[in-house]
Amino acid sequence: MENYFILLELPFDLPESDTNKISEAISKKQAQWSRDQSNPVKKAKASEYLAALEDIKKVMLDPTARKQEAAKAKQIKASKAKELEAKLSLYRAKGDELSEKDLKRLVKVFGAFGFTADEIKKKFGSGNKKQDKIDPSEVLDKTQARNVQNFMQQLDMKEKTLYDFLSLAPTASWNQLCEAADSMKKKILAKGDKTGRDNAVQSLCGLCVVIFKDVASKKKYDNYVNLTKYRAVNEAVDELALSNQKRIEPKMKESLIDIAVRQYHVSVSDASVYINHYCEYMGYALPENKIVCGLCGTENPAGTTNCVKCGKPLIIPCPACSAENNNSAKVCAKCGFDLTKMDKAVELLHQAKQKYSEKALEEAERLVKEAKAYWPNHADVLSLEKTIQDERKQAADTIAAIMKDIQDKKMYAAQTKIDQAKANGFSIDPSVASKVTAVLKEVESQLDIMRNASGDEAFTIAMKLTELIADSDELNQSLKKFPPDEVPAVSSKRVGDEITLTWKPSPSIGEITYVVVRKENTYPNGPTDGSTVYNGKELAYTDSNAPKNTVLYYSVFAVRIGVHSKATRLDEAVAIVGKVTNLKAIGGDEMVTLSWTKAPTVTEIRLYKYCGYERPQDDSQYETIPCTRLDGLLVSGLTNGTNYWFAISAGHTLNGKTYFSEKAYLSAVPQKPAKPLQDFSVQLIDEVFQAKWTQSEWDVILFYAKQKPEYAVGTIYDLNELLSKYEKIDINLKSLTEAEFRLNFVGECYIVPGVINASNVILNVASYISSVPGAKDVSFDINSAATEMYVNFTWPKKIDRSLLVYRMDSYPTGIDDPLAHKIECSKRQYEANEGILISNPAKGTFYAEVYTYFESDRHRVYSDACRALLSNEPQKDVFYTLKYKKAGLFSKKCTLTVEIETEGACVFPAFAIVSKFKSTPLKRGDGDIVCTVNENTEIKGSHTFEFDVSPMKADTRLKMFFLNDKNYKSFKIACKAGNNI
Secondary structure: OOOHHHHHOOOOOOOOOOHHHHHHHHHHHHHHHHHHOOOOOOHHHHHHHHHOHHHHHHHHOOHHHHHHHHHHHHHHHHHHHHHHHHHHHHHHOOOOOOOHHHHHHHHHHHHHHOOOHHHHHHHHHHHOOOOOOOOHHHOOOHHHHHHHHHHHHHOOOOOOOHHHHHOOOOOOOHHHHHHHHHHHHHHHHHOOOOOHHHHHHHHHHHHHHHHOOOHHHHHHHHHHHHHOOOHHHHHHHHHHHHOOOOEOOHHHHHHHHHHHHHHHOOOHHHHHHHHHHHHHHHOOEOOOOEEEOOOOOOEEEOOOOEOOOOOOEOEEEOOOOOOEEEOOOOEOOOOOOEHHHHHHHHHHHHHHHHHHHOOOHHHHHHHHHHHHHHOOOOHHHHHHHHHHHHHHHHHHHHHHHHHHHHHOOOHHHHHHHHHHHHHOOOOOOHHHHHHHHHHHHHHHHHHHHHHOOOHHHHHHHHHHHHOOOOOOHHHHHHHOOOOOOOOOOEEEEEEOOEEEEEEOOOOOOOOOEEEEEEEEOOOOOOOOOOEEEEEEOOOEEEEOOOOEOOEEEEEEEEEEOOEEOOOEEOOOOEEEOOOOEEEEEEEEOOEEEEEEEOOOOEEEEEEEEEEOOOOOOOHHHOEEEOOOOOOEEEEEOOOOOOOEEEEEEEEEEEOOEEEEOOOEEEEEOOOOOOOOOOOOEEEEEOOEEEEEOOOOOOEEEEEEEOOOOOOOOOOEEEHHHHHOOOEEOOOEEEEOOEEEEOOOOOEEEEEEEEEEEOOEEEEOOOEEEEEOOOOEEEEEEEOOOOOEEEEEEEOOOOOOEEEEEEEOOOOOOOOOOOOOEEEEEEHHHHHHHOOEEEEOOOOEEEEEEEEEEEEOOOOEEEOOOEEEEEEEOOOEEEEEEEEEEOOOOOOOOEEEEEEEEEEEEEEEOOEEEEEEEOOOOOOOOOOEEEEEEOOOEEEEEEEEEEEEEOOOOOOEEEEEEEOOHHHHHOEEEEEOOOOEO
16 A cells, blocks of 8 residues: 555655644545546556545554654655656756646656655756766775675666665765664674675675765765766776777767767767766876867867868757757757758748848748748747737738728828838738728818808718718818707706706707706806716706705706807706605604604705595695794694604705705504503413413504613604514414414513504513523433543534533532532533533532523523433442232223332433243343333432233243443342242
8 A cells, every 4th residue: 555645645754743634635535536436447546545544544643653654755755766866867858947847747746755846846957957077086986986886786786876775865864874784784694694695785785884984975975976877878988998098089989979968868068078077087098179070070179169171060059959969960869850951941041031021921931930840949030930920910900900090980090001001011902092092082072162161061061071081180170160059948857866857959950969067056167167977869867976965057068079069057956955864753642743853954844744544646635734843843633543644845955045855754643542561471381482461452562672672661652663673573362462472592582562553652661581492311421430421411403502510419409509510511512522521520429400501792591401310329239129910890900010229319220121921031132021211210219110011921020121231330230029920
């Protein structure tokens, strides 16, 4: 199985220790493996991983096992480092930069082993550095090197390093390397008979201790590995040098460079440097470097660019990958590019430049594409290609601009662009140029006629010309001499907060639009003197955004071809003023009290009255009531039980003039007040609230308030006012004095009782109620060491806090019992501890009460107590007696009496009586159950149970068994008398 850190893709260099993140990673992988089971290719692995899921959780969620797993992951990463380096050496052959595509590929393969993208890029860069010259004194001694080579060859590790031999990474410290060598040597020494391989390993371990004795010694070995990393080149150099008196000639070096470039994909310069360093280390003579021209065979001094004889470049960089090649090479040694086609590319480039100078862009572009295929990265090819693309884009943009000008009737602008395009060598469609020329010719002809005309004749010519051209300065100046006639009349109507303006059309000919301008406190004198609220062809406009409590003036302008008429003013200023607010109407005995809130600008109130249940549609049906007050009025002389409508309009004084608001309406019924609802009470029974009261003259209405309400008892309130503060309760009347209702709330609230007639409501004192569901099914458990007791129960919905109150002598008198012990427990704590935890419980019986509670802003609201007896005593002796009574003359039923006796008090568990004919039952299932007690029973001294049972045969044996076998630890039960029937 794979390493779990790597499998879950979790960090292990600094091991992930957050169990939440680990669990999240496991869940994510579990989902992925479940999906993979439907994939035929991935199914086998996915099944294997899912089977190991429990072990994964066990290891990764245990701190010790997780630490060991992280250590293994680090070892795997170290072994994968060599594989990564091998891959990077291949990618370095492609160039000095690692592409994003290649980086993503490497991260996909090696990311699971802890290698990040940044780490891979860093390794690529460090391996791609030019090899610096190494001081021979800083390299491993050649004698030691030969000994290492001999032993490694004996161990079939010729291509490996001492790091591979010791199974450690090159980054390991010298201490770690020496310890590994010592450990390996001790294992060999501990063996009895040694093989030749064992002797080689023992000797090599001894060499390792010497080679890695300190940092400096390890550095020498690393330099040696770096100097000799290209084994094929080393062997070729050795063979040529030893056959030529330890001397490498220039031609030999050229061959060696070819081997390095071909097999290890390095550049020519890097290969040359490597060979120089290796020869220096081995003591091979290397005459002055000379470059041999591959075309004429002439030797050239090092650093020469062109051959001194034939003048050709000595080194040819590959156009595709930039690798350096000998000038005689036909194809690139690195990427295989055909170097013979470079001359063809130069010729095609020359032809493309010629076509470009002739403005034959399409032909030039074709030639550039061909040249680019032969020489992809040629700077001149790329430059010319971009130049052609830029000019083609410029030409396309110019043509698009010309067509846009024609569409907008800007013919002079279009002609200017056409002339510029032709001057720049761009090709313009002849039909487009002809169209523009024809229009301009017609415009000039008509302008000449217009200059000699006047009045309507000149305007008619100008109007026709606007259909042909839009950018003639002479035409536009002429049009300003012919403004349209103004609008004949403007009227307005206000509805709500909107002002609707209507006007008659201008009598002028031509296409007319209209502009509506609004200004505060004075008329607008021009189209820009104020706020333009409308611009269009319609003959009406509704101003929905007019400012309030401000005097507004409107003017309408007719517009023809950008020329405005004179202003037509709305005859009277208008103002949107607000209605009165917070209207209230309270009915009294033959009267209604009205009140409202007014704005500071209100100086007059107009009040109207109408008698009837439906509000009249026509305001003329209202009767005017004199009103001298600005904030309310008592209207008397009304008929009780009759509905009245009232309309109120507020007059605001603005700039010395009064503007009246729209009317505000409300209704009320005068009524002789009744008494508040008497003797009101409410209680919760089986989740339903039961309310009672003394019968009232008016109907009953109940309200719900979350907080204690504030109002005056006995005062008449308007129903709408109360509904804005409280929630009306839907009640189910059972009689004139009783009702029931349901409320879905947890905590506390207030029930406000009231009586109602029409819209008049009279309230009485509110009743406080609480609703906190209590705990159920209280039970307990004790751990094997008897050091912890767990109290369990069923939590009610919407409750997350509880309180355990207990005493050892009797049930607590309540939550505030001073002699009781208390333990508060949230639902989160309860779930964490698997119950309410009592640590080191005392021996004896716990008289316990469990409360749940709701915490409001002010205090706690508790549920009713759920009582239970909890026993923590040694095994208790309990005796029971069985008495069976057959059916007889006075009783048609058979009865079984079970009497239980014990010392002191206890909570006796649920039990069953089991019967078996002629033999005593050995276990609960060994017979028939005669009767059962399914609940725990509190027993003080003795307790008697009586059951109606089926008739039993003589010689039937009975025995008591607990329903839960673990109760036998707490109680030892025995039958006092015989158990035969």
